[in-house]
Amino acid sequence: METITNIREREIVRPNESMLKYNGRYGEYGGAYIPDVLAKPLEKLASEFEKLARTSTFQHELIYLLKQYVGRPSPLYRASRLSEYIGSTIYLKREDLNHTGAHKINNTIGQVLVAKHMGAKEIIAETGAGQHGVATATAAALMGIPCKVFMGAKDAERQALNVRRMKLLGAEVITTTMGTATLKDAVDAALMYYVDHPDSFYLLGSQVGPHPYPKMVGYFQSVIGNEAREQILDQEGRLPNSIFACAGGGSNAIGLFSGFLEDAEVEIFGAEGGGLGKPGYTAATLSYGKPGVFQGTYSYCLVDENGNPCESHSVAAGLDYPGISPQHAYLKDTGRAKYFPVSDDEALKAFELLSQLEGIIPAIESSHAVALAAKLLKNKKQLAIVNLSGRGDKDVEREF
Incomplete structure (x- = not known):
């Protein structure tokens, strides 16, 4: 049986290590404009990701899952x-x-691996089209970590199939009727939950949000x-x-x-x-x-x-x-x-x-x-x- 350690690295292309050079800023853009309660959790996340991404153990796990899963x-x-x-x-x-x-699984596999190494007890995420929600629920199920996915009520209605998929995968889908009940509002709802539960692992799905998320998502x-x-x-x-x-x-x-x-x-x-x-x-x-x-x-x-x-x-x-x-x-x-x-x-x-x-x-x-x-x-x-x-x-x- 093929294992993590005997996959030949030439059989799969790694993420681009040059993406690790960005430390929160892209020219004048980027940064972390966040409530004080999130400062330490995100600083810890940035530090842990930086260390993990450069270790052979993490790289072997990531390469194995990208290829075989x-x-x-x-x-x-x-x-x-x-x-x-x-x-x-x-x-x-x-x-x-x-x-x-979809492409979303590249990022969720990577981030849930980070969450597993950090001992996370809960994964939270937002989704619009539902693809990130499904990919997060999939990776969380694979790693055995409970998962909550926030979604705008309008998006949940127009992407009902993905809502059913997330629930089948064991995720709790939480809809919001704030604002236009779309992706922006799902992000707002997830961030509000994260502020109240900073010990959760927030798995952001796109290359947005405060540092280190643009760096992590870009890398994966x-x-x-x-x-x-x-x-x-x-x-x-x-x-x-x-x-x-x-x-x-x-x-x-x-x-x-x-x-x-x-x-x-x-x-x-x-x-x-x-x-x-x-x-x-x-x-x-x-x-x-x-x-x-x-x-x-x-x-x-x-x-x-x-x-x-x-x-x-x-x-x-x-x-x-x-x-x-x-x-x-x-x-x-x-x-x-x-x-x-x-x-x-x-x-x-x-x-x-x-x-x-x-x-x-x-x-x-x-x-x-x-x-x-x-x-x-x-x-x-x-x-x-x-x-x-x-x-x-x-x-x-x-x-x-």
Whole structure:
């Protein structure tokens, strides 16, 4: 029987160690703007993660689970019919084929391993589309740690299948009707619970929030970009002209981008939830937002006329969030990555397009990245990678 220690390290790509260099700041963005009661727990978490990530024991456990449990490496698939339709060669990074159906499991396996080493008695998490909630419940069940998942009531209704999956996995799903009852409010509810229960392990699902979460999430998701870089060089003998990913909080996007940040010849594009295509009815934070402190970090945020965080809108629950990763804010300001809003209608058309051309039903979130690639690469005869961050089972029964 194969064990943790006899897996050959060359059989799987590790997370990108360069992501460990960030200590809470990405240019002027990031930091930890938190209540005093959370200062010590987060300082301890930052310290423990930093030590664990550099130990061979932790690395062997992580590599074993990514390979044998998650199913990594995920394929890099040449989408021939989609490529012919667009007029450029498109490869899909198939994160939808991971166990639980999305990229979220990369991060939850990593963070629950940290929680296990720290002796955590309870895992808490937030979720929008439900994929992070399912992945958290899955990892918590694997490690035998009780789990609570906070979810906006609106998201729980439109992602009912994932709610049932979380409960089947043994998680307690706690819905909130605060605000718009979407992802922002689920994060607020989880943070309030964390303030009252600082001994819990808060497993944040995207590259947002106070330090060390952007660093941890970026590190665990960077396996996507490391794999994609190695795979495209193996299959095409060169780097792509461009890469694409959807960006809500930003975890799947930074996962792919991290493997190519130092390659100036590779253009980087993020597809935001453009909603109805105008301020007030969008989740395109980097397109319409302003820098400010939101939910523990300094980054871009959608704000109202008084400068207060405001409601967001996207057909994709996982993108329906008024904040964004501080690293993406930095990449936008430096020009290393470009971000564009993709409307609900454009995403839904891409959802059907990929399903019918390739027999792959993508998550509505991922469909935004497909739509942006189709728009920007039409008849350009370029080589590109699109991160297919999740599968669309959860969206099939929805009324659009």
